Amino acid sequence: MDQKYDLDELPENTGKRLTGDENSEKLIIIGSGPAGLTAAIYAARANLRPLLFEGFQDGGIPGGQLMITGLVENFPGFPDGVPGPQLMQNMREQAEKLGARMIMEDVAEVDMSTRPFTVISSSENKYTARVLIVATGATANRLPLESEKRLWGRGVSACAVCDGALPIFRNNPLAVIGGGDTAVEEAVHLTQFASKVYLIHRRDELRASQAMRARAESHPKIEILWNKVVDEFIGVNQLCGLKLRDTVTDGVSELTVSGAFEAIGHKPNTGFLKGQLETDSQGYIVTKPGSALTSIDGVFAAGDVQDPQYRQAITAAASGCQAALDAERFFM
Numbered sequence: 001m002d003q004k005y006d007l008d009e010l011p012e013n014t015g016k017r018l019t020g021d022e023n024s025e026k027l028i029i030i031g032s033g034p035a036g037l038t039a040a041i042y043a044a045r046a047n048l049r050p051l052l053f054e055g056f057q058d059g060g061i062p063g064g065q066l067m068i069t070g071l072v073e074n075f076p077g078f079p080d081g082v083p084g085p086q087l088m089q090n091m092r093e094q095a096e097k098l099g100a101r102m103i104m105e106d107v108a109e110v111d112m113s114t115r116p117f118t119v120i121s122s123s124e125n126k127y128t129a130r131v132l133i134v135a136t137g138a139t140a141n142r143l144p145l146e147s148e149k150r151l152w153g154r155g156v157s158a159c160a161v162c163d164g165a166l167p168i169f170r171n172n173p174l175a176v177i178g179g180g181d182t183a184v185e186e187a188v189h190l191t192q193f194a195s196k197v198y199l200i201h202r203r204d205e206l207r208a209s210q211a212m213r214a215r216a217e218s219h220p221k222i223e224i225l226w227n228k229v230v231d232e233f234i235g236v237n238q239l240c241g242l243k244l245r246d247t248v249t250d251g252v253s254e255l256t257v258s259g260a261f262e263a264i265g266h267k268p269n270t271g272f273l274k275g276q277l278e279t280d281s282q283g284y285i286v287t288k289p290g291s292a293l294t295s296i297d298g299v300f301a302a303g304d305v306q307d308p309q310y311r312q313a314i315t316a317a318a319s320g321c322q323a324a325l326d327a328e329r330f331f332m
């Protein structure tokens with residue numbers, strides 16, 4: 001990875017280079033998923049008067065990825081689970097009650113080259129802020145099929161760790177689509193619940209690391225279907241199978257499954273940053289380990305946009321808290 005900035009230097013700079021347009025916002029938070037709203041809750045309590053862009057359509061809808069989820073069973077504090085949209089509504093209400101101000105718009109552009117930073121919304125309104133928290137999440141890549149859209153959340157998902165344990169998937173055959181490390185991890189995770197897991201890969205060799213390949217190939221519950229792509233998700237109101245096409249012979253077959261998990265990568269929502277922050281090779285914002293500090297002093301990142309590994313609501317919320325505390329320290 002191309003390390004353009006020495007992140008170890010950042011704490012030394014903190015708070016010393018604020019040039020002040022005193023009329024500018026203290027803190028703008030971009031994103032209203034668990035990371036952005038948790039950051040808003042902490043920042044509001046710290047009197048930073050956060051202004052939060054909730055987003056609209058560019059990198060998902062206001063409230064983020066949990067708005068398109070059913071029951072969330074693994075967020076602490078809800079013994080019976082909580083519907084994703086309800087959880088996000090609760091977080092939003094809490095942030096607003098504490099004083100966070102919300103704008104339901106996308107951020108189209110940010111200028112981090114001068115201070116205060118400039119934020120331009122999609123309706124071309126201009127804001128300035130002395131500190132920014134970027135919490136714009138990541139978007140799961142999805143197969144561009146009409147049947148996929150129709151059965152999304154009805155047996156089709158992009159997160160085995162999130163949804164795999166749901167009752168509809170237990171003791172049933174399931175499929176994972178993909179061939180990288182994440183796909184293999186998801187397949188192995190699902191073996192705890194499924195009667196069998198099919199790993200569907202379009203090539204004749206997995207992209208996953210050697211160790212992960214060996215794990216998939218030797219697992220008694222995993223069968224790899226080589227050279228196959230999904231042509232159609234079958235089912236009316238609930239997924240019951242897949243129509244597969246062989247990429248070598250062009251032959252078509254059907255596979256009975258009650259769940260299909262797409263593991264074909266994620267795209268961090270960083271387009272509006274136009275390369276101003278250091279990112280890794282996949283486009284995730286690089287943060288200094290154990291903090292929310294980015295390559296630019298006064299800009300912090302939280303949630304899935306800087307986390308290629310865990311991508312859970314609780315880890316996003318936790319890093320939102322870190323970002324707000326780091327922001328608060330920036331003003332001390």
Ligand SMILES: Cc1cc2nc3c(=O)[nH]c(=O)nc-3n(C[C@H](O)[C@H](O)[C@H](O)COP(=O)(O)OP(=O)(O)OC[C@H]3O[C@@H](n4cnc5c(N)ncnc54)[C@H](O)[C@@H]3O)c2cc1C
Binds near residue numbers: 159
């Ligand atoms: C189908 C599905 C089910 C899941 N189930 C679970 C589960 O059961 N448990 C669990 O812990 N996790 C689950 N997850 C993962 C969880 O949703 C994410 O880890 C979490 O939402 C990440 O939070 P975040 O705040 O980083 O980003 P997100 O939730 O992705 O929110 C990003 C926010 O940024 C906004 N945004 C993006 N671009 C812009 C822009 N240019 N301007 C302004 N705003 C912008 C979006 O509108 C959105 O509000 C699931 C994910 C999916 C896809």
